[in-house]
Amino acid sequence: MNGIPMEHGLLLSAVLFVLGLVGVLVRRNLIMILMSLEVMLNATGLAFIVAGARWGEADGQIMFLLILTLAAAEVGVGLGLALQIFRRFHTLDADSLNGMKG
């Protein structure tokens, strides 16, 4: 094993995950929040690939495939919700959606 140390790959994955989390917490635009969620899911996929490459097993790539499926379904539903929110409230500001009916 003369390649990339696993700690560095996992560290990069953690850094990307934290950056995505910061994006979710800081940004108030719904599209930007969804994009930051994509970064977080991608970072977890990177962690699985790093672990799969460390032990030379195919399971890491299969977990990445499942995360890819999850991300596709999530972004479809999330963007549908964003469209519906824009039609009803004419804004994409997440803070403007804090009122409940009833």
Next chain:
Amino acid sequence: MAMTLFYITSAVAVFATVMMITRLNAVHGLLYLILSLLAVGVLFFLLGAHFAAVLEVIIYAGAIMVLFVFVIMMLNQGQKTIEQERAWLQPGIWIGPSLLALILFIEMLVIVVLDGGAETGHVVNAKQVGIALYGPYLLTVELASILLLAGLVGAYHLAKPIIKIEGKS
């Protein structure tokens, strides 16, 4: 050699992500997000996961980003779009993502010149992934297909226009 490529690609990924979450405009953020995903794809290739690298480029940087572009287009209707387009198409916007893409392209050229010898660790090829996917993970594949079906139905239902019902607003 592969270590150097790994650290350069990691720097590109982190820088593109930081630029993504600090852009005020969603389209500019999207450009940097695509660069971040492409950099992670190069990382997958360097880690020996060729199949995952290809999927990352095709599905993440291709299909999912196209969904984002569609929604951003649909949310910006009206006359003011023209002024927005003019403001968005300033030449300076393209310099940052183009430079990052150039770095990734040069890395890929280096890998090709090295005749694919840049992988580190164990190469897990698509055949092994396919055998495992349709062997012990068969039930998981079915569950993933059910999840995609649920996402399809949900997205179709949520993105429909509001239908006015009599007696309700």
